[in-house]
Amino acid sequence: MSIRPILIHPDPRLKKVCTPVDEVNDDMRKLAGDMLETMYDAPGIGLAAPQLGILQRLIVMDCIKEEGAEPQPMALFNPEVVWESEALNVYEEGCLSIPEQYADVERPAEVMVKWVDVDGAACEAKFDALWATCVQHEIDHLDGTLFIDYLGPLKRQMITRKMVKLKRERARA
Numbered sequence: 001m002s003i004r005p006i007l008i009h010p011d012p013r014l015k016k017v018c019t020p021v022d023e024v025n026d027d028m029r030k031l032a033g034d035m036l037e038t039m040y041d042a043p044g045i046g047l048a049a050p051q052l053g054i055l056q057r058l059i060v061m062d063c064i065k066e067e068g069a070e071p072q073p074m075a076l077f078n079p080e081v082v083w084e085s086e087a088l089n090v091y092e093e094g095c096l097s098i099p100e101q102y103a104d105v106e107r108p109a110e111v112m113v114k115w116v117d118v119d120g121a122a123c124e125a126k127f128d129a130l131w132a133t134c135v136q137h138e139i140d141h142l143d144g145t146l147f148i149d150y151l152g153p154l155k156r157q158m159i160t161r162k163m164v165k166l167k168r169e170r171a172r173a
């Protein structure tokens with residue numbers, strides 16, 4: 001497994017609708033492994049393939065944050081929200097493609113998601129609390145949506161300007 005560079009917003013590849021994964025083969029399993037390693041290294045609790053410039057419908061997550069708790073890595077191919085609760089929940093969200101910027105986002109508190117796992121098996125499960133927010137945030141990435149798209153235009157522009165500056169500084173370093 002290897003750690004891969006994460007794209008920083010603004011980048012046209014973060015605004016694309018990704019294509020479904022045809023087949024969960026060894027290449028795709030390797031990619032999922034790399035994504036998990038990259039996510040843990042960052043560190044983060046979720047990562048979507050387009051954040052590595054790969055425009056395919058694959059996300060990884062592990063929302064276990066308690067120190068010493070058993071990790072719970074998940075790789076979801078072609079994930080799809082099939083049901084969402086009317087009840088909403090607000091979490092302060094961040095994104096590995098938008099470093100060190102955080103904002104409250106309101107989303108359904110619970111969602112039912114179906115996906116294909118690393119063995120190619122069809123799965124369906126209900127997610128709640130932080131897992132629900134994370135899975136919705138990551139699936140949004142597959143449709144070119146970032147959490148800042150839920151903010152007002154002024155806040156979004158301010159964050160985008162900071163990211164342009166950050167990218168300029170990193171390019172110079």
Ligand code: ZN
Nearest residue numbers: 094095096097
């Ligand atoms: Zn993100």
